[in-house]
Amino acid sequence: MTSSSVVAALPQYAVGEQIGEGGMGVVYGGVHRQLGRPVAIKRLPHAVAEDPRMSERFEHEARLLARLDHPHIVPVYDYVRQQGEHLLVMERLDGGTVWSRFSTDGLTAQQSCALVLATLSGLHAAHEAGVLHLDVKPKNLLFTANGVVKVADFGISQVVSEGATLVTHGGAVLGTPAYIAPEQAMGNPLTPAADVYATGTVLYELLSGDLPFERGGGPIAMIQKRVYQDPRPLQNVPEPLAGVVMRSIAREPDARYRNAETFAIDLAGAAGHLFGPDWLTRLGIPVHLAPQVSASSTRPSLRPVERDTVSLTQQPIRATLVDPIPAARLSGSSTLVPAAQVIKPPSTPWALWLVAAIALLALAIVPFVTGGQPGRVVTQDLADPVNVEGGRLTVTLAGIPLADVTERGPGGFVLPGATRWIVGGVVTAKTDGPDGTFGLGSNRTPWLSIMGTGSALLLLFTFAYLESNLRALRKRQTGVAAVIASVPLGFGFGLAVWLLVSVLQEYEPTLPIALTCGVLGAAAAISASIASKRP
Structure with missing residues (x-):
């Protein structure tokens, strides 16, 4: 049901039914009465109007949004602040979203x-104008009837939360936790690198069918993983494309692309390398x-193109899971706190580390x-005969037979050549003569x-592999197999x-x-491995 206050605030538009809803407001369809132009009307939550500071920020942001003019940005036609309403009038796009195509028909790597x-x-143009998006996700990428993709909902997240991620006491997140940059989740200063991270996460998902982190555990756990864990390597995607994607979602902003354009330059180069220099022309998007x-x-x-590029080019990739977690709605009664107050670093498993240290x-x-x-x-040169009495000499290392000499020569028992090279330090020797059991060094x-x-x-070999396994477990590049x-x-x-130690100390x-x-x-290795494996 269309709100009467919305209708009253927009007399020049025929306001239709609600066509969308999210944590940052409700969207209605509409038509400009004189021009006959279909529009989408974004109604911001009442909490925006009730907070004077937030209201002023949004009005400033609306002016910036109205100046954005780019083929890949949904244009803002009008902004109305009246009768307690904050309304953005935008181009209406009915071609669906990237998410709707990704979750149904799927997208090839080239299309993605x-x-x-x-x-x-579009993001780079907005950044140049001083606008961050801060909620880039497949559902905010809309198609025109002609197949042009445009970015929607610029700047709204920044207005509502001043760039920080807000959560309710019930654990719901205002925004989309699956794509939030770590610095945004913690309320740190934001740059275009935050949008680079979200866009890189979108590309990772489109190329793999899944997110760079394990799902589950709720929205707070989802954010916590992005803050304290490294993303999983992108599988089944050849270089250099995989390297470009992984750089875009690095945890530290300084390790990512500094802006959207540098990301685009490397992505275009990697795609041209894999798909051919005329790939965009052939694709027709x-x-x-x-x-x-x-x-x-x-x-x-x-350079030659990898063989698996052919399958990467032709096979559509679909979302493997349902769109994960609904966003919290901003209302006047919402009690929201910065996520940084709720997110805690993962506890250190001191007991397991103590067991490893004791072992x-x-x-x-x-x-x-x-x-x-x-x-x-x-103790002698083992190339010389062992001069002991008896008719048989056996040599063992911790119960493992090394030599069994049944004939005694004139100077003693001659050890096989392999035994001479094996023995270092002291091993156990035994004869059936009066010498009995003795140490042979x-x-x-x-x-x-x-x-x-x-x-x-x-x-050295076992230490190197153990250290490598522990490092991979800490970075979540491996799992149970490394623990085993x-x-x-x-x-x-x-x-x-x-x-x-036995050899150097000449112990038996x-x-x-x-x-x-x-x-x-x-015991030390498995304790350290379990302690290093992040949930």
């Missing part, structure tokens, strides 16, 4: 890149580009305090043995510590200590 280039073109952006798109590439400390101590030499140690430097160099290499992989890696790390390696060190290493 073209639509985002058009969006960036009307896009108005600045000369430098157009030049980047048509500049021929000297590592124990791992550093156990090989030293539990190792020891047997009663008798024979090599007088060569431990680094010339497989036990010495092998344990050092295993230590940490168990064998940690076990191997513990074994490497045990063996290296024993199986119980090996298993103890392996378990300690695995």
Whole structure:
């Protein structure tokens, strides 16, 4: 039902039924009586009129919006402030939204890149005029009947919230949390980089069918992820396009493109590289580009195009999930607070880190305090015969057989060549003669043995992979698989510590200590991995 106050405030328009609604107001259809021109009438919430500061800000913003004249911006025809109403009269576009096409028929990668280039073109013009959008999303990208995409709802979010993200005590968000830049969520100073982030998020979603972060947990959790986590890498999209998208959604504003035009230049270049210099012409989507952006798109590439570009070009991509979370409505009774007051940094799992630290400390101590030499140690060059009595000599490392010599030569037992290179430090030797069990050591430097160099290499290998897994878990570039992989890696790390200490200290390696060190290493690794895995 059309409000009588809206009808009274716009006598020159025939105001129709409501055609849309969101957190920032209600939209009615209408027709200019004299010109017969169809229009969309945006009615701002009464909270705008009731707050004098907000009302003045909106009037200032409306003047700026009315001066915006760009092929990819929905033009503002009129602004009326009367009888407690704030009304924006805009061009009416009935060609649907990017979201409606994306969620039904889907969009190819080429179409998505073209639509985002058009969006960036409009955004850059607005930024040059001093207007930030701050609510870029697929539903705010509208099509004309001729297929031209235009950006709608410029500046309204900035007027209502002064650029910050507001939330209700019930956890609803004024705005669209799926596309909000981290600095906007925290109420920090805003630049065009905030709109770059939102547009990059839109492009990420159009190219992958999903958002750069896991959904779920409600709007506050959604914002919190954007503030404290890095986005997931863009899968199944080749370079250089994937790199352009990921740069546009970097958490830190300084790491993103400084404005919409630099983003557009790189995006046009990446699309031209993948789809060919005439891709926009072949596509047939009307896009108005600045000369430098157009030049980047048509500049021929000297590098070969990746094979998966063909499937990327032809296959439509659709939204995998329903439009996530409805926005809160701004009303006179709304109790809104800045999101920064509600969002808290993720708690540090101190208990898990403590377990990891204790396990590592124990791992550093156990090989030293539990190792020891047997009663008798024979140290010699293992290339020489081992001169002990008996008819058989066996050599083992922590219960693992290394040599079994059944014939004694004139000078003693001759060890196989492989055993000579394996042994470093002290291993266990046993003969059936009077010498019984004794320690057998090599007088060569431990680094010339497989036990010495092998344990050092295993230590470096497992440590490097564990560190890489922890870093990937912190950045959310991997998940449960890395946590599972940490168990064998940690076990191997513990074994490497045990063996290296045994070799360097010339202790006799024993199986119980090996298993103890392996378990300690695995406990430290899995505790650290679970602690690093962000929810």
